[in-house]
Amino acid sequence: MRTGSQAGRIRRPSRRSVLKGIAAGTAFVACAPYAVGQQSQRVVVIGGGFAGASCARALRAFAPDVAITLVERGRRFTACPFSNAVIAGLRALDQQQFGYDALSREGIEIVHRAAIGVDPQARQVRLDDGAILEYARLVVTPGIDLRFDAIPGYDESATEAMPHAWKAGDQTALLRRQLEAMEDGGVVVMSVPANPFRCPPGPYERASLIAHYLKTSKPRSKLIVLDAKDAFSKQRLFEAAWKELYAGLLEWVPLSFGGQVTEIDVASQTLVTEFGSHRADVANVVPPQRAGAIAEAAGVADRTGWCPIDPATFESRLQPNIHVLGDAAIAGAMPKSAFAANSQAKVCAAAIAQLLRGEAPAAQKLVNTCYSLIAPDYGISIAGVYYPKDGMLADVEGAGGASPQDVPLSFRQDEARHAESWFGTITAEVFG
Amino acid sequence: MRLDASRSDSRCFWLWVCGTATAALLMITSSAAADSSPSKLPPSGAASCSGCHAPAAVAGTVPAIAGLPAQEIAAAMMAFRADQRPSTVMNRIAKGFTDEEIRAIADWLASRQDQAAKP
Numbered sequence: 001m002r003t004g005s006q007a008g009r010i011r012r013p014s015r016r017s018v019l020k021g022i023a024a025g026t027a028f029v030a031c032a033p034y035a036v037g038q039q040s041q042r043v044v045v046i047g048g049g050f051a052g053a054s055c056a057r058a059l060r061a062f063a064p065d066v067a068i069t070l071v072e073r074g075r076r077f078t079a080c081p082f083s084n085a086v087i088a089g090l091r092a093l094d095q096q097q098f099g100y101d102a103l104s105r106e107g108i109e110i111v112h113r114a115a116i117g118v119d120p121q122a123r124q125v126r127l128d129d130g131a132i133l134e135y136a137r138l139v140v141t142p143g144i145d146l147r148f149d150a151i152p153g154y155d156e157s158a159t160e161a162m163p164h165a166w167k168a169g170d171q172t173a174l175l176r177r178q179l180e181a182m183e184d185g186g187v188v189v190m191s192v193p194a195n196p197f198r199c200p201p202g203p204y205e206r207a208s209l210i211a212h213y214l215k216t217s218k219p220r221s222k223l224i225v226l227d228a229k230d231a232f233s234k235q236r237l238f239e240a241a242w243k244e245l246y247a248g249l250l251e252w253v254p255l256s257f258g259g260q261v262t263e264i265d266v267a268s269q270t271l272v273t274e275f276g277s278h279r280a281d282v283a284n285v286v287p288p289q290r291a292g293a294i295a296e297a298a299g300v301a302d303r304t305g306w307c308p309i310d311p312a313t314f315e316s317r318l319q320p321n322i323h324v325l326g327d328a329a330i331a332g333a334m335p336k337s338a339f340a341a342n343s344q345a346k347v348c349a350a351a352i353a354q355l356l357r358g359e360a361p362a363a364q365k366l367v368n369t370c371y372s373l374i375a376p377d378y379g380i381s382i383a384g385v386y387y388p389k390d391g392m393l394a395d396v397e398g399a400g401g402a403s404p405q406d407v408p409l410s411f412r413q414d415e416a417r418h419a420e421s422w423f424g425t426i427t428a429e430v431f432g
Numbered sequence: 433m434r435l436d437a438s439r440s441d442s443r444c445f446w447l448w449v450c451g452t453a454t455a456a457l458l459m460i461t462s463s464a465a466a467d468s469s470p471s472k473l474p475p476s477g478a479a480s481c482s483g484c485h486a487p488a489a490v491a492g493t494v495p496a497i498a499g500l501p502a503q504e505i506a507a508a509m510m511a512f513r514a515d516q517r518p519s520t521v522m523n524r525i526a527k528g529f530t531d532e533e534i535r536a537i538a539d540w541l542a543s544r545q546d547q548a549a550k551p
Contacts, residue, residue, distance in 0.1 A: 058479075061471040339483050346479035353473065365533070367480035367525055383521050385477070385528025399528030403520065414493075415520050421492030422484050429482055432490075 041066050041356050044125050044133050046115045046294055047141035048072030048100060050079075050338040051326025053430045054345035055139050056108050062353035069109040069133055071125065075099065077431065080199065081338050082423050083168040087176050088209035089217075090376055096168055098431035118298035120319040137352050138322045140300055140307070141341070142292025143167075144198045147305075150288040151191075153264035161266050162283040165206075166198060178282045179210065184218040186281035189271055191261040192227045193288045196306065198327045198336045200233040201382065203286055205372040208238065210284075211246040212375050224278055225252045226271060227259040233335070234372060234382050234402045241374040261285070291328035298322060306330045311388035312363040313351040314344060323348050332392035333384065340368045342426055363388045365396065371419030378409075379416030472543065475536035477529055487547035498541050499548020505538035 043059060045052045048070055056070045077098045085091040100110045111133075117126035118138065125133040146164055148155045154162070163178070165171040179188070188210060192203040207225045214221040223246075231254075232238075242250050253259040258275025264285065271278045271285070290305025300307045300316040307324040308317035311332065316322045325348055326341035334340045343366045351361035369383045384400035386393040403415060481497065488496035497505055511517035513526035513534075529537070 062473060064470055342483050343480040346474070346482075350473045350479065353470065362476070364474075364479065365477040365528065367477065367483070367528070369484060369521055369525070381521050383524045385525060396528040399526075400524050411520065417493045418484075418520060421494045424492050425486040425490075425494065426483050428486060428490055 041136040042134065043068050043137050043139065043352060043356075044135040045070045045139040045141065046125065047143060047292070047326075048074070048077055048110075049141060049143050049326065049341070050426070050430055051143075051341035051345050052139065052141035053077070053100070053103060054342045055141065055325060055349050056103060057106065057430065058346045058349035059352060060106050060108055062349055063356060066136075066353070066356060067109070068107075069111055069135075070100070070103060071111045071113060071115045071127065071133070072100065073112060073114045075112055078168040078172070079338070079423075079427060080166075080168045080202070081426075082420075083165070083172045084202065084206040084209045085373065085376075086168075086172050087165060087179065087206060088213040089176065089180070090209070093169075093173055096172075098427055100431070102432055115294050116297065118294070118322070120299060120322060123321060136321070136356060138298075139348065139352070140295055140298055140316075140322055140324045141326045141328065141345075142294045143327045144289040144336075145292050147288045147290055150193075151261055151264055151285070153266060154285055154287055158264065158266045158285070162264065162269070162280075162285050164286055165284060166202075166286050166289075175282070175284055179213060182218065182221070182281050185220040186218065186222075187279070188214070188221065188223045188282045188284070189278050189280035190223070190225045191264075191271055191283070191285045191287075192225060192229075192232075192259075193286055194228040194255075196336065197286070197289050199370075200335050200337075201238075201370055201372045203227075204232060204234070204238045205374070206284070207250060207252070208241070208246070208372070208374040211242070211250040215246060215249055219249075221249070223250045225250065225259075226261050226273060226278065227252060227254050228261070229259075230254045230256050233370075234380055236405060237380045237402055238372075238374065240405065241378060241380075245375060245378070291324075295324065295328050300324050301328075302330075304330070311391065311393045313355070313361050314348040315351075323352065332386070333395045334366065334368055334386050334393050335370065335384075337368055337370050338426065339370060339422075340366070342430065343367055366393065368400075369422070371415060371422060373416060373419060374412075377416050378412045379414075379419045380412065381415055381418070472540065475540050476533055478537040478540045481537070481541065488549035489547075496547070496549060498544035499546075500542060502535070502538040502542035505541050506534050509534045509538065 045056045056068050079096045086093050104110055113127040115125050116128050123135050163171045163175040165175040211223050258273045261271050263272040269280045291301045291307050295301040295307050299319050300322055302308055307329050309324050309329045314323045314325050316324050325344045327336040347364045354361045365387045367385055371379055371381045373379050380403045382402045385396040484494045485497045509526045512519050512522040515523055
């Protein structure tokens with residue numbers, strides 16, 4: 001709980017001075033019409049993606065007396081899982097989009113602003129309209145920011161010509177339009193970063209589904225995947241399927257064969273590697289990433305750009321009373337996936353409910369399952385079970401792993417159907 | 433006279449308003465009290481299940497499991513773990529749990545009658 005002396009650290013302006021401040025356009029600390037200085041315990045969640053929205057809802061169920069405020073700039077969330085199917089023309093973008101009405105109905109306060117600062121000592125979040133939210137505990141789920149300083153030539157303006165489409169939405173639609181507009185016989189080039197990044201199998205699912213589109217609609221075209229590493233998630237399954245389905249159409253170039261993109265020239269649509277250069281008719285550049293900006297502002301990101309956490313409570317290693325979940329967190333063996341974010345969110349919500357009641361949270365095992373589509377009726381998966389060990393989330397030995405190698409096609413068809421079922425289930429649990 | 437009558441009417445009206453408001457408040461308070469019973473916290477691993485297994489009313493191709501008898505859930509998990517029951521992914525997941533953890537998960541899922549199939 002906050003103490004009186006902590007409360008006294010922030011200037012509390014009168015209503016008149018607030019109005020004067022707003023009128024003058026000054027960015028001083030102002031009390032705003034959101035829940036400020038509540039008597040009851042309040043948890044603030046920054047970010048309304050799979051991690052943040054899941055955590056808010058789970059906390060509502062586990063701790064009904066706790067006030068919850070979700071800070072999310074957007075009014076509609078566009079989900080990344082299955083957005084590769086949108087890029088391949090197999091799905092509409094609006095099937096990826098979800099709102100926050102269900103969370104509102106459960107009494108979760110939704111504030112459509114951006115969080116721009118956190119004072120961990122005073123336990124306060126500052127919003128872009130100057131408002132201050134006080135918290136007993138804060139959950140930071142900002143997802144990823146793309147590092148536009150990582151590949152020379154690939155800055156934010158370059159994304160208009162060479163989309164990343166690694167945050168779903170307009171970029172997804174842009175890449176789809178570019179593929180549609182491309183002549184048959186064109187060359188598509190993808191650039192894939194080194195680890196860690198959001199959705200480890202995602203680039204290879206995307207390559208597969210773009211190849212599916214080219215094979216069915218523009219069969220004289222070619223897809224080159226330039227990769228900054230030599231190994232990737234579910235690699236044996238992907239490579240076997242590519243040989244079977246997309247031979248001669250999809251070429252994967254690993255690091256040791258010149259896969260690392262060192263420079264990009266947007267004007268000539270050229271990706272330069274250590275071994276040469278590739279001119280693209282359509283280029284999809286997935287740049288290196290780090291935790292979303294508020295993580296650094298809150299002091300919960302370390303020098304890697306990601307956020308170290310306690311594996312049982314997801315509390316930051318760097319700041320007390322702040323929990324970090326989802327893609328932004330360093331979760332050991334757990335990948336940066338929507339499923340992982342949702343699992344972590346429920347475990348973190350249970351831990352917060354216990355901490356607020358003065359109880360000691362119990363360590364929990366967590367599960368992840370990631371599906372990838374290689375073609376519309378060809379699905380594969382990777383699963384893992386994790387537990388806190390030596391301060392990290394470690395794999396439970398003997399559990400998890402990728403889909404088996406030698407199975408009948410019906411197995412792949414079943415997993416493609418399970419993938420779709422999973423998306424319906426998880427989005428209903430989080431937003432429905 | 434008319435004035436007095438109207439005063440008395442007005443008093444009645446305000447009494448009615450207060451009474452109704454109090455009743456409404458009591459209803460709200462009691463419903464809030466009903467809503468505010470916290471859900472039982474999931475045992476180790478159980479929070480992850482609902483990522484794929486939806487409540488019965490909305491389940492897709494992945495079967496609903498909340499509200500099934502605990503014995504049935506535990507037996508299925510143990511069969512998956514031993515590769516004695518065919519599956520796509522559950523055999524890989526079940527291998528991550530001990531007998532004791534499986535029984536605790538099964539008991540917790542069985543208690544989720546609000547998500548069970550309606551008879």
